[in-house]
Amino acid sequence: xxxxxxxxxxxxxxxxxxxxxxxxxxxxxxxxxxxxxxxxxxxxxxxxxxxxxxxxxxxxxxxxxxxxxxxxxxxxxxxxxxxxxxxxxxxxxxxxxxxxxxxxxxxxxxxxxxxxxxxxxxxxxxxxxxxxxxxxxxxxxxxxxxxxxxxxxxxxxxxxxxxxxxxxxxxxxxxxxxxxxxxxxxxxxxxxxxxxxxxxxxxxxxxxxxxxxxxxxxxxxxxxxxxxxxxxxxxxxxxxxxxxxxxxxxxxxxxxxxxxxxxxxxxxxxxxxxxxxxxxxxxxxxxxxxxxxxxxxxxxxxxxx
Amino acid sequence: xxxxxxxxxxxxxxxxxxxxxxxxxxxxxxxxxxxxxxxxxxxxxxxxxxxxxxxxxxxxxxxxxxxxxxxxxxxxxxxxxxxxxxxxxxxxxxxxxxxxxxxxxxxxxxxxxxxxxxxxxxxxxxxxxxxxxxxxxxxxxxxxxxxxxxxxxxxxxxxxxxxxxxxxxxxxxxxxxxxxxxxxxxxxxxxxxxxxxxxxxxxxxxxxxxxxxxxxxxxxxxxxxxxxxxxxxxxxxxxxxxxxxxxxxxxxxxxxxxxxxxxxxxxxxxxxxxxxxxxxxxxxxxxxxxxxxxxxxxxxxxxxxxxxxxxxxxx
Numbered sequence: 001x002x003x004x005x006x007x008x009x010x011x012x013x014x015x016x017x018x019x020x021x022x023x024x025x026x027x028x029x030x031x032x033x034x035x036x037x038x039x040x041x042x043x044x045x046x047x048x049x050x051x052x053x054x055x056x057x058x059x060x061x062x063x064x065x066x067x068x069x070x071x072x073x074x075x076x077x078x079x080x081x082x083x084x085x086x087x088x089x090x091x092x093x094x095x096x097x098x099x100x101x102x103x104x105x106x107x108x109x110x111x112x113x114x115x116x117x118x119x120x121x122x123x124x125x126x127x128x129x130x131x132x133x134x135x136x137x138x139x140x141x142x143x144x145x146x147x148x149x150x151x152x153x154x155x156x157x158x159x160x161x162x163x164x165x166x167x168x169x170x171x172x173x174x175x176x177x178x179x180x181x182x183x184x185x186x187x188x189x190x191x192x193x194x195x196x197x198x199x200x201x202x203x204x205x206x207x208x209x210x211x212x213x214x215x216x217x218x219x220x221x222x223x224x225x226x227x228x229x230x231x232x233x234x235x236x237x238x239x240x241x242x243x244x245x246x247x248x249x250x251x252x253x254x255x256x257x258x259x260x261x262x263x264x265x266x267x268x269x270x271x272x273x274x275x276x277x278x279x280x281x282x283x284x285x286x287x288x289x290x291x292x293x294x295x296x297x298x299x300x301x302x303x304x305x
Numbered sequence: 306x307x308x309x310x311x312x313x314x315x316x317x318x319x320x321x322x323x324x325x326x327x328x329x330x331x332x333x334x335x336x337x338x339x340x341x342x343x344x345x346x347x348x349x350x351x352x353x354x355x356x357x358x359x360x361x362x363x364x365x366x367x368x369x370x371x372x373x374x375x376x377x378x379x380x381x382x383x384x385x386x387x388x389x390x391x392x393x394x395x396x397x398x399x400x401x402x403x404x405x406x407x408x409x410x411x412x413x414x415x416x417x418x419x420x421x422x423x424x425x426x427x428x429x430x431x432x433x434x435x436x437x438x439x440x441x442x443x444x445x446x447x448x449x450x451x452x453x454x455x456x457x458x459x460x461x462x463x464x465x466x467x468x469x470x471x472x473x474x475x476x477x478x479x480x481x482x483x484x485x486x487x488x489x490x491x492x493x494x495x496x497x498x499x500x501x502x503x504x505x506x507x508x509x510x511x512x513x514x515x516x517x518x519x520x521x522x523x524x525x526x527x528x529x530x531x532x533x534x535x536x537x538x539x540x541x542x543x544x545x546x547x548x549x550x551x552x553x554x555x556x557x558x559x560x561x562x563x564x565x566x567x568x569x570x571x572x573x574x575x576x577x578x579x580x581x582x583x584x585x586x587x588x589x590x591x592x593x594x595x596x597x598x599x600x601x602x603x604x605x606x607x608x609x610x611x612x613x614x615x616x617x618x619x620x
Contacts, residue, residue: 034446
């Protein structure tokens with residue numbers, strides 16, 4: 001039996017990508033199967049079986065055990081606080097870009113852009129290393145403050161729980177603001193030059209041009225960023241908080257992503273509880289993504305997914 | 306940018322031209338504020354570099370602030386003797402090379418294949434891949450499943466999870482779609498098959514986008530830390546530079562905490578002695594880890610806008 005050549009080609013082309021599809025299935029879809037561990041009393045290396053099945057025990061455990069419930073509440077507060085601060089200051093990269101664009105000395109503008117973008121390309125471990133070297137008790141900041149006589153003993157910037165939410169936002173901004181500004185700069189350069197020229201002819205000041213033309217023109221970009229921020233409200237990632245955590249700040253730095261890691265790895269390690277919490281988190285995150293995408297579609301006429 | 310291109314480039318405009326006194330004040334403040342931002346971003350790197358080449362007893366006490374003092378390079382030559390550091394460097398380089406090559410090849414091949422309208426259920430498979438951007442199972446289920454697949458304590462655990470990157474595939478797909486149809490049609494009439502088309506026609510012309518992807522993939526591989534932490538608990542010889550650096554700092558930090566909390570003077574002295582040797586070495590390791598990124602940085606700056614669009618394209 002012979003296939004017609006068109007069909008043969010269709011199948012052959014599918015077979016070419018089949019190995020990659022299998023890889024995607026294993027790397028991205030198969031881990032979803034890992035959610036079954038939330039319904040078992042799983043203690044590695046013993047495999048799960050019908051005997052270990054415990055139903056919703058771990059989900060109930062989150063709320064029924066008062067210590068655990070208080071813990072989860074604390075972690076949620078941390079997560080909401082850090083994401084909330086990020087959201088509240090999400091305009092910063094936009095304003096950064098707007099005023100950077102106002103700098104008329106182009107080499108200086110380029111220089112600032114280059115230097116402020118660099119931290120985006122280093123890992124959180126390196127950010128922590130930088131932070132540790134500059135802010136530790138013998139670091140640059142403490143040395144300068146001591147030699148100026150402003151303090152008599154070093155400030156523990158990293159080994160303290162004071163203002164940790166805000167400090168984490170500062171480091172996040174240090175790393176990302178320059179990079180985020182590039183997108184706004186691209187949006188600004190797409191603004192019709194004639195509009196600005198016309199405004200100038202009409203005698204608009206620079207401030208008026210910024211407020212009436214530049215910012216309104218880049219607001220759609222900002223809107224998308226805000227929507228993405230909301231969609232990722234529960235997902236701060238764990239790397240930043242993992243590297244910055246220590247015995248002093250553990251209570252206030254733990255966000256959801258770090259918490260699920262910590263409960264699975266500290267002490268005896270509670271894999272099922274960790275899985276149950278990340279399952280709930282994933283469900284809420286997907287819901288948030290759908291909601292924000294719908295809002296975006298209603299407001300802008302197109303979604304971002 | 307546009308103004309520069311369209312205007313008369315020869316005529317130099319005085320920056321203060323046509324500015325009201327109020328605007329001038331704003332201008333000056335803007336320059337100063339941005340100088341501050343640039344300083345905050347650049348100085349920490351400069352500080353670490355000058356400290357790593359200054360006399361160790363000075364850098365320990367935080368005396369080196371503006372320029373290197375009593376320059377020496379012993380910290381760097383001494384790094385070779387630190388157990389495990391060279392192995393970690395090898396692993397980091399290897400995973401960056403292998404990982405980047407596979408990611409780029411996969412992105413270009415799949416990106417191209419997803420433009421082949423002749424393929425069986427093409428749209429379905431594309432969605433199957435693209436949708437993985439929007440969900441993830443969470444780290445612990447992921448770790449358990451990677452263990453089941455035998456990717457824990459295994460070098461390939463660094464590579465396989467990062468090979469198929471939907472962002473990059475979409476980027477390649479969009480690029481391939483923008484190519485003129487005739488390019489492929491002509492070769493197809495001459496009897497070239499799908500793979501032949503990909504290798505001799507498509508691959509050479511999509512090089513610009515591949516360069517962008519390669520650089521971002523390489524930086525990601527070099528910076529990766531979490532997979533090391535999660536998947537390689539029992540094979541210290543598979544640790545990457547990032548992980549080693551983290552270990553050095555967290556050890557140094559616990560020592561510092563010990564020193565500031567303890568009243569036992571012997572422990573203080575011992576702690577200080579250990580932490581002291583660590584400071585200079587730690588800074589040198591930091592420089593070595595950050596250097597590759599800094600070196601390729603000027604070359605990939607022109608890909609920035611494209612790179613940020615990676616995050617903005619639609620599926």
